[in-house]
Amino acid sequence: MYKVFVNDKPLFLTNEISKETDFQLFLLDSIDIEQVIVKMFQNKIKKAYLYHPDESVIMKTLKAKIPVNKAGGGLVYNKKGEVLFIFRNGKWDLPKGGTEKGELIEDTAMREVEEETGVNGLTVVRKLQKTYHVFKRNGKYKLKITHWFEMNSDFEGIPIGQLEEGIEKVAWFKPNEIPEALTNSYENIKLLFEEESEDHEV
Structure with missing residues (x-):
């Protein structure tokens, strides 16, 4: 099953009929996907x-x-086991951004973390899941597919948010502070931490 977030609401692409009743079910062959998104x-x-x-x-x-739109992003841990967050558009998010022509997606993720937060000394630990969300820009819908990577960083300076990207704050959160940050975040970001808590002691 794929989870695609549309305006932060879930659109599940599935090959199973669920018994839940609090949603609308559409058959692909009988619906225009764009109408559902609208x-x-x-x-x-x-x-x-x-x-x-x-x-x-x-x-x-x-x-x-x-x-x-293809993007790469990082779930970055420092030596203390804290996680790097950015604050943009009134919500806590993780650093990510669009890929450049000919760039490997792993390199996109590392470049974007560095550009958006100033944090360097990055090493990729493993690939995480991809997340999907539909956004609207200039009246047109786009599907953003973000490839996420867990990273470690030996950076010890003060992270600085990229102002031209609208990043107001950058912060390292201790594991016990993350649940509160996630209450003011995006569904895609929560998904990453669900996966992370299964595989990693968060």
Whole structure:
């Protein structure tokens, strides 16, 4: 199953019919994906499932309808086991950004962490999951696919937010401070920490 967040509301691409009832279920063959996305942006749909026996077909259809923006981001730990967060648009987020032509996605993630926070001395530990969200820019919908990497950093200076990217604050959070930060974050970021807590003592 893929979870795509549309205006921070979940659109599940699934090959299973769930017994839950608090959502709308659409069959891929009988719906225009773009119409579902429009309704989610208008808050007419809070949670939806798109069904097809082959989930990858749903994702292909979505990518065919909506231009894809590929991005890389980092879940960065320092030597004390604290995690690097940025504060932008009134929410706590993780550093990430779009890939440049010919750039490996791992390099994108490291470059963006450095540019957005000033934190360097990065090493990639492992690849995390990809996250998907649909955003609207200049009246057009785009699907952002972010490739996330867990990283370690031996940086000991003061991180500085990239002002031209609208980053107001950069902070290292201790593991016990992360749940509170996540109450004012995005669903995609919460997903990463769900995965992280399963594999890593957060």
